[in-house]
Amino acid sequence: xxxxxxxxxxxxxxxxxxxxxxxxxxxxxxxxxxxxxxxxxxxxxxxxxxxxxxxxxxxxxxxxxxxxxxxxxxxxxxxxxxxxxxxxxxxxxxxxxxxxxxxxxxxxxxxxxxxxxxxxxxxxxxxxxxxxxxxxxxxxxxxxxxxxxxxxxxxxxxxxxxxxxxxxxxxxxxxxxxxxxxxxxxxxxxxxxxxxxxxxxxxxxxxxxxxxxxxxxxxxxxxxxxxxxxxxxxxxxxxxxxxxxxxxxxxxxxxxxxxxxxxxxxxxxxxxxxxxxxxxxxxxxxxxxxxxxxxxxxxxxxxxxxxxxxxxxxxxxxxxxxxxxxxxxxxxxxxxxxxxxxxxxxxxxxxxxxxxxxxxxxxxxxxxxxxxxxxxxxxxxxxxxxxxxxxxxxxxxxxxxxxxxxxxxxxxxxxxxxxxxxxxxxxxxxxxxxxxxxxxxxxxxxxxxxxxxxxxxxxxxxxxxxxxxxxxxxxxxxxxxxxxxxxxxxxxxxxxxxxxxxxxxxxxxxxxxxxxxxxxxxxxxxxxxxxxxxxxxxxxxxxxxxxxxxxxxxxxxxxxxxxxxxxxxxxxxxxxxxxxxx
Numbered sequence: 001x002x003x004x005x006x007x008x009x010x011x012x013x014x015x016x017x018x019x020x021x022x023x024x025x026x027x028x029x030x031x032x033x034x035x036x037x038x039x040x041x042x043x044x045x046x047x048x049x050x051x052x053x054x055x056x057x058x059x060x061x062x063x064x065x066x067x068x069x070x071x072x073x074x075x076x077x078x079x080x081x082x083x084x085x086x087x088x089x090x091x092x093x094x095x096x097x098x099x100x101x102x103x104x105x106x107x108x109x110x111x112x113x114x115x116x117x118x119x120x121x122x123x124x125x126x127x128x129x130x131x132x133x134x135x136x137x138x139x140x141x142x143x144x145x146x147x148x149x150x151x152x153x154x155x156x157x158x159x160x161x162x163x164x165x166x167x168x169x170x171x172x173x174x175x176x177x178x179x180x181x182x183x184x185x186x187x188x189x190x191x192x193x194x195x196x197x198x199x200x201x202x203x204x205x206x207x208x209x210x211x212x213x214x215x216x217x218x219x220x221x222x223x224x225x226x227x228x229x230x231x232x233x234x235x236x237x238x239x240x241x242x243x244x245x246x247x248x249x250x251x252x253x254x255x256x257x258x259x260x261x262x263x264x265x266x267x268x269x270x271x272x273x274x275x276x277x278x279x280x281x282x283x284x285x286x287x288x289x290x291x292x293x294x295x296x297x298x299x300x301x302x303x304x305x306x307x308x309x310x311x312x313x314x315x316x317x318x319x320x321x322x323x324x325x326x327x328x329x330x331x332x333x334x335x336x337x338x339x340x341x342x343x344x345x346x347x348x349x350x351x352x353x354x355x356x357x358x359x360x361x362x363x364x365x366x367x368x369x370x371x372x373x374x375x376x377x378x379x380x381x382x383x384x385x386x387x388x389x390x391x392x393x394x395x396x397x398x399x400x401x402x403x404x405x406x407x408x409x410x411x412x413x414x415x416x417x418x419x420x421x422x423x424x425x426x427x428x429x430x431x432x433x434x435x436x437x438x439x440x441x442x443x444x445x446x447x448x449x450x451x452x453x454x455x456x457x458x459x460x461x462x463x464x465x466x467x468x469x470x471x472x473x474x475x476x477x478x479x480x481x482x483x484x485x486x487x488x489x490x491x492x493x494x495x496x497x498x499x500x501x502x503x504x505x506x507x508x509x510x511x512x513x514x515x516x517x518x519x520x521x522x523x524x525x526x527x528x529x530x531x532x533x534x535x536x537x538x539x540x541x542x543x544x545x546x547x548x549x550x551x552x553x554x555x556x557x558x559x560x561x562x563x564x565x566x567x568x569x570x571x572x573x574x575x576x577x578x579x580x581x582x
Contacts, residue, residue: 047113050112051071053068075109075111081105086119088144092119097114126183129187133156135152137152139176148177148178150173161189163189165186192217194268201277204228206226222264234278239272241269246265288355289358289409295409296386296417311518311533313576319414319433322443326576327411327557330412330573331504334503339401341353344394345397358371360383361383367434384423413558413560466573467498514536517535519532519575523545535571538570540569542554554577556569
């Protein structure tokens with residue numbers, strides 16, 4: 001029995017010594033009272049394991065995969081580090097304590113420990129076929145965790161990038177969404193650059209793409225929207241590519257209504273030229289001037305265009321003489337209204353507001369130029385004729401949408417007016433006027449050619465005789481024979497405009513309904529006084545001049561002919577005779 005008790009005591013002493021020597025959290029508190037052993041068994045064996053989760057991105061940088069977590073084990077426990085706990089597209093996983101790599105997937109946890117679980121993601125390559133182009137900042141690799149990105153845009157000299165293609169499926173952009181996997185191979189689609197130019201009545205419409213020259217693509221559709229300005233309708237369109245006129249419906253289409261058209265060229269393979277011709281629907285091709293425009297009279301004074309009457313003697317430019325001329329109005333239009341006009345500003349601060357196809361005399365081109373044509377540009381010099389021939393240049397051309405009243409006055413013979421001091425003319429006679437050429441005094445050079453083959457009134461018997469006379473229709477035969485204008489154009493002009501009583505202000509008549517025309521001479525004190533009225537069809541006997549010394553002849557501005565005293569002239573329009581002396 002004594003031996004048994006001795007063995008138990010000895011065992012207890014040895015066991016106590018073991019715990020003390022290994023310092024296993026033996027908490028001993030010494031006080032003045034008895035010794036109290038206060039340790040807890042759970043506090044002795046618990047260890048914390050902190051697990052952090054990372055993945056390695058395409059740039060070899062660690063990124064947090066998810067939030068870390070903390071787990072508690074008995075100290076001394078063997079922890080198995082299971083792979084693939086996260087749903088990631090990875091190639092391998094490694095475990096780190098600090099910078100040390102664990103070479104096995106088990107670990108004996110003897111103290112609080114932090115283990116980094118690092119996933120090495122699968123990396124995928126992006127291959128670019130640039131076909132001679134250049135690519136800056138192009139992404140070459142990615143992983144399933146790479147944030148969504150779009151492939152960069154490459155460049156190539158004289159080409160426009162058309163998109164990235166994969167197996168012949170092309171798109172202007174290519175986006176790789178987060179979560180994607182697999183290698184990618186893309187090819188750049190290139191479109192050779194060509195220029196697109198717009199000609200014709202460029203001031204009467206707008207277009208997209210905008211600008212005089214824009215870039216488009218080869219071997220691809222080109223599409224543009226052409227929008228006509230107010231009061232214009234499409235007359236014709238000619239589409240050329242690489243210097244060759246295209247065939248409508250086969251190589252291009254032009255569809256739309258009377259204001260907006262869509263032009264589509266099915267396959268572009270050269271520079272494009274788009275020629276658009278329009279008609280002003282506020283009065284066909286006829287020109288008009290805005291209310292308030294000042295018209296110069298015979299004595300240099302001015303009168304608003306809306307106040308001009310058939311008895312007003314107008315100061316014009318006589319292209320037969322290369323000097324001032326004097327004409328009565330041959331046709332006056334009633335007030336019209338539009339919400340679109342062209343405002344041209346000149347270097348002297350002057351301006352003209354023009355509706356339709358009015359023309360100005362351009363020194364730059366040495367001819368009359370339609371204000372709605374591409375021949376008239378900012379910087380061009382035009383004729384200011386308030387005191388002889390002078391020139392000002394155009395500083396601005398604006399197309400304004402604003403409600404405005406307009407009027408139209410046509411003088412006999414030369415059709416031009418001096419409006420706000422600027423020489424302007426009736427557009428349809430540009431062909432004959434410009435064909436005859438001008439010298440430095442704006443005198444015609446080729447009148448004999450134009451007048452060698454003439455119409456007679458018998459060719460226009462359906463017209464009022466004064467219309468035939470005022471519009472100098474005998475000379476249009478040359479224009480028609482030369483293909484410069486057609487009889488259909490004149491027919492439309494007469495039927496729809498000049499003969500239309502809803503448009504024109506009719507000349508004055510007497511009590512019998514007979515037309516009255518002004519017949520005056522340079523001897524008359526006031527050639528606008530209606531006491532000079534003569535009945536149409538009557539005969540006028542040419543008088544002797546008041547001053548007979550050195551008198552040569554009377555020059556009739558309305559027909560460019562010379563008369564002597566006692567000659568008889570049939571009154572068929574306004575007539576003004578100027579006395580010439582040696």
